[in-house]
Amino acid sequence: SPCSFQVLLKSDAPTGDVLLDETLRHIKATETAETVQTWIELLTGETWNPFKLQYQLRNVRERLAKALVEKGILTTEKQNFLLFDMTTHPVSNASEKQRLVKKLQESVLERWVNDPQRMERRTLALLVLAHASDVLENVFASLADDKYDVAMNRTKDLLDMDPEVEAAKAKGTEMIWAVLAAFNK
Secondary structure (H helix, E strand, O other): OHHHOEOOOOOOOOOOOHHHHHHHHHHHHOOOOOEHHHHHHHHOOOOOOOOOHHHOOOOHHHHHHHHHHHOOOEOOEEEEEOOEEEEEOOEOOHHHHHHHHHHHHHHHOOOOOOOHHHOOHHHHHHHHHHHHOOOHHHHHOOOOHHHHHHHHHHHHHHHOOOHHHHHHHOOOOHHHHHHHHHHHO
8 A cells, every 4th residue: 555655774874964864773773664654653753652662753843943943944933822932933034935935836837747757856845745734725825816726736636646656657756655645644
C-alpha cells in the first residue's frame, strides 16, 4: 500500500543540519526499516509509542522555528491569551514568503508541464508540503477567480496521482511521493 513506503538509509554522512543529522542517527539506530508514515509521526512528536520514544526528535517545532528566526525568515513575539503568554513566530521576511507563493503560482499556471516527472523536484516537494500543511488555498488566494480555479484543479490532479506508480517512474522523487501518501492516508 502507499503508506508502506519504507525509509532505507543510503548514507549516514553528516548534512551539516542539526535536525537532519539527528534524524539520520535515529534512522541508522533502528533495527528494522520503518515506514515514512511512522517516521513522520515520530519526528513530529505526533505519536506516543512507548517502544519508540527514543527515536523522537525533541522540541522539533521550536527548533525549526528557531532556525527560521536565525535565518531572518521569522521573528519571535510573545502574545497574551487571557490567562497565559504564548510565543509565536510571525513571518518577518515577507519578500521570501512572496517569492515562494509566486513560484508555486507560476509552476501551476505559466510553467505547468502536466507531468510530475518533468517538474522541478523542489517545486513538487513544495506543492506536496503546502497541501500537507493545508495552506494551498492561501497560496492561490491572490489569483483572479479563473486562475484560482485552474491552479486548484491542476494541483488536485497532481495530488490525486497514485504515489506508488509515480515513485516507481521517477528516481529521486520517491520520498516526495511517500510523504504525499502518508498525508493522504
